[in-house]
Amino acid sequence: MRITNVAFAPGHAAFYFDDQAAIKAGAKQDGFMYRGQPDTLGFEAVRQGGEAVTILLQLENGLWAQGDCAAVQYSGAAGRDPLFTAEKFIPLLEQSLKPVLMGLDVATFRPNAMRFDQLDIAGAPLHTAVRYGVSQALLDASALASRRQKYEVICDEWGLPVNAHPLELFGQSGDDRYNAVDKMIMRGVAALPHGLINNIPQKLGRTGGKLSEYVTWLAQRIITQRSDVDYEPKLHIDVYGTIGNIFDNDVVKMADYLCDLEKRATPFELYIEGPGDAGSKDGQITLLGNLCVALKAKGSRVKIVADEWCNTLTDVVDFVDARCCDMVQIKTPDLGSIHNTVDAVLYCKKNGVEAYQGGTCNETDISARACLHAAFAARPDRVLVKPGMGFDEGMTIVANEMSRIMTTLKAKEAAHVDQPLQTV
Template sequence: MKIVRCHFVAGYSSFYFDDQKAIKAGASQDGFVYRGEPQTPGFHAVRQAGECVSVLLELENGAVAVGDCAAVQYSGAAGRDPLFVAKVFVPFLEEHVKPLLEGRSVYRFVENARYIDSLEIEGRRLHTAARYGLSQALLEATALATHRLKTEVLLAEYGLPIVPEPIPLFGQSGDDRYAAVDKMILKGIDVLPHGLINNVPDKLGYSGEKLVEYIRWLVSRVARLRTDAEYRPTLHIDVYGTIGLIFDHDAERVANYLAGLQEAAGTYDLYIEGPVDAGSKERQIDELGAIKRALTRLGSPVRIVADEWCNTYEDIVEFTAAHCCHMVQIKTPDLGSVHNVVDAVLHCNRHGMEAYQGGTCNETDVSARACVHVALAARPMRMLVKPGMGFDEGMNIVHNEMHRTVRLLATRRAA
């Protein structure tokens, strides 16, 4: 089965591109937008509309495979690829990639994915967002050509067992960190709330007091709203390096504060993502490692999660080898082709690192559904509910795709 025609269509993603550097520097919110000048190259505003490019592959049998090229909300930050703008990349893909795809066989996914992921045009690899969307479309093309689920394609090509069980889901609240938590509790989410603690004065507090108060509220809110006494979600909060800012990147002070957060969380498992942003991969590994060792000395069960500067498969291997954190976020658009996501999760699972298959609110329904199939094959510890920041929409897309696929996998394994 071959690709007969290839199309690239500009569209919107489910959230916005935000200039993280400008926000950390104090850009103030004005309604939904931010005031101030952008500080990251490529941005024309601190917050601007998110974009995607849909990849449509027409196959010989008339089927159409779809993938969405999408980039993370904080593009251009912490070593990530720059802003992904459709008006730039649609003509680029039409000129350089379309001729390479038309006429190509789609019977083997990983072979095609590796080809796209390593492809260089004028001496440079494709933008990670482009590789991400192209690989999604190629995965669906193989599934359509061979009459299998996308999960089944991955299981077969990687030699993995069928495990017809859902992956724990992690909800993200965005700035609506109170009402969204109520929604998450009502729907029994496994992990909550993300929290978006990306600002010191308004969200963390200059001595961290606002986050302590928020965690205490989370615990009390779960107790008040849950209908099942056994419901105990894991608490996972992303702080975007702000804790490092208020404690001058002093590992002992950061660890002492994190241990105090566990006291506020009580008996709930607590994960803190991105406690510091050290400005480079090497320094990030060093600082996270120092914090982890300090937590061990304190006997604290708080677990730290790597995000910034841990972008690619190769980065994930380095962070894992350094034993500098308890969990890594595998931020799916930053890894390029989705086969790298599978490789990253499997590497973590083999080497004792907790794998969180994440991504961004700035994805689409298409990329989110593709990621469900990746997760069901590779089996990370948790998966992000996406796209968007409304929670309910992403929960509908990810939860329902997962449970539909699990039912089919169970039926087919039994057969």
């Protein structure tokens, strides 16, 4: 089955591009906007509307496959690719990508995904957002051409068994970190609330006091509001390096502070994402590794999650091999082609490091559903509810897609359609 037509549609992402450097430097919020000048190259404002581009591939059978190019909220930060806008990239896609896609045989996904992930245009690789979008479209095309679901394509090509059990979902609160927690408790998500602790004076506190108070509230809120006493979600909070900022990346002081948060989080398990930012990949591996050692020396069970400077599949492998963290966020748009996400999850699992298949609020419904199929095949320990910062919208997209997958899987098995799928 070959591609007979290619088109590119500009669209909206579900959140906004934020200049992380400017926000960390103290840019003040004014309503939903930020005051001040941007610090990161390519930004026209500290916060600006997120954009996406849908890649549409028409097949010989007349069906259209689709995938969405999308980039993370904090584009251009910590070694990531720069800002992605439709106006800038669609002409490039028309000129350079469309001719390569035309006539392509989509019978298999993985070789095609690898080819476009490594494709050079004018001596440079494609933007990660483009590699992300084209891989989703190629996965959809292979599924449509073979009358399989996308997760089935991945399971078949990677030799993975189909696991019919639900995945553990992780809710993202955005700045509405109190009301969103109540929503997450009602929905029974496995991990919460993310928290978006990306500013010291407003969210962390100059000595960490504001986050300490929040963790105390969070644990008590779950206890008092849960309808099932057996509901014990994991607490996962992303602090964007700000704890390191207030303690000058002194791992002993950071560990002391995290031990206090751990007590406040009782009886719930605590994960802290991005506790510090060392400013480079090698520095980050060293910083996180030393922090883990300091925590273990204090008898702490706080789990450290790598995010900043862990952008590519190679980065994930290096962080895992260094044993510098308990969990890695596999930030799907930053890895480019979605086959890298599958490989990253499997590498983490093989080597005893927890895999968190994340991404960004600044994605789309199409990319979120494609990622859910990848996760259903590779089975990470945690899957981000996305896109958007409102929680409800992402929960509808991700949880409902998972429900549809499980329901159709059971229906196919019950009806003995074609060949019964192996389940575990």
